[in-house]
Amino acid sequence: MAILKLLLSYLSIHPSPLRNPSTSLHLSQQAPAFLSSSESTKDTQETWLIYEQLLLSCLRTGDDNSARLCLQRLSDRFGVDSARVKALTGLYDEATSNSPGELESVLQRYQDILKEDPTNMPIEKRRISLLLSLGRTEDAIKALTSLLSHSPNDPESWAHLSSLYFTQGLYQQSVFCLEEVLLILPNAYNIFARIGEVTYISASAGVGSANQTEAFEEAIKYFARSVELSEWYLRGWYGLKLVTGKLIQAKPSDGKLGKTESLNQMATEKLLQIVNKFRRNEKGWTGFDEAEVLAAKDLIDRDEQKFSR
């Protein structure tokens, strides 16, 4: 019982363990112990979810043997023809392939599966990721658009498309996709912050100072909404501080600046609080991502230097 509970509690603290190298490593190190224990044969939903997570983290850290075993047990339980199992098998083959030829054969296999069964969404998504890793971004975008034409309610795909457009520099389309995500998940504060970021970046990359100020103000509104929804959202406060700082610098003598200044101060206070409490490892404040906290501290110091001159 022990190791199953341990893994479940670990996953509840870190719901997306694959984001972070340290959490992925920790998870994959637990894998051999879990696989050889007796609880790995329990047939509950949680067990199989853990198997999936272990499979992904083992592939991340290079533990192919444990990954193979996980995959085997999943296909024994759910059959090789299950859509999800097929997608995970494809993922495993992609991760352990040694040459571009093997990747191409995996791609061909995906196309065959999709020809037989066009409703297999996990395989469609795998195909898109494979196209991306092969560097065929345009094909990936096309495939993603066709997926979205028959399933426009999938926020994950919209977010993926948005990031693809962003890499291509098509900022307006990127924001369009993020708005679609908002229509499905209206309280997604991270998406509001992301739109703020994209707006800010596209304004900084573009030309014309008049538009820039407007765009900055719009970005500020998006960040403000994200922290309105989630009071301690570090990325939201960081964006707010950064963009308000830029605005204050650009126009030091503007009547409306009262609000921008107060926003800047508010953001600085919140960031300081987060940084200090995280540093002191206070209870309830350790859940932040360390890299993000460091970036926040850096921003605070930079701005202090600027204003103290």
Place this chain on the structure above:
Amino acid sequence: MATVQAQTILRDPQLFYWILFPITAVMILTGVLRHYVTVLMQSDPKKQELNAISEQRNLLRGVNLRTNHNQIPLSSFIARKNYLVAAYNRGDFLKDPESKGKPPANPMTDPAGMDQMMNMLKGNMAMMVPQTLIMGWINAFFSGFVIMKLPFPLTLRFKSMLQSGVATRDLDVRWVSSLSWYFLNLFGLRSIFTFILGNDNSADQMAQQMQQMNPAGGNAMFAPGQDPNKMFLAEAENLEVVGGQHEWVLDGVVDRLLKSRV
């Protein structure tokens, strides 16, 4: 009057052991059995074709736009609304464009509808058969006497139902036979089933009855008795109506944020 004076009947304490507990135990066990039988008898969800899925999901997209239109700026909303309304009116997403004007498929003849009806029928059977059996068993073995006194008074009309085996005129309606204990259990064991079997258990007949009575259930859109084209047109109208009031959630967000500053 006989009813003013409290009627007391001396009861054998062994009544508890021989009647109340067995009936309750049997009902709990049949409830659990019924739950597992229903779970096993349920057929797998039928796989749908791509254009059927596309039809349902694109309709949902319109609903999402209508519900959450305040999250995006007015210009974005109008662009999407125009696109969707035009597409719905043209019937772009229909899985079967030829059957636009035809009446909706009859559940009897349409195979998809048959499956749904069969599932409902199986569920009802699983509910009714044990109930009838237990009632028959109780009537056979436990009739002819009263076993308990209800703590609340009732009118005379209930006498025939609750004192089924005992044909007396003067006996207070509060004295009931074992069949009424069965009815009490029927409604009262719901919480015990939730405790044993978790939520969503099939032994819960109340939930089933509520589902049957609720006409706007989640499956209403996808039941074969609906005409998808009409639904698209209705959604297009809804979108036009909602376009009148748009309050972007980002208007005034800065003021709200500053006001919340402590």
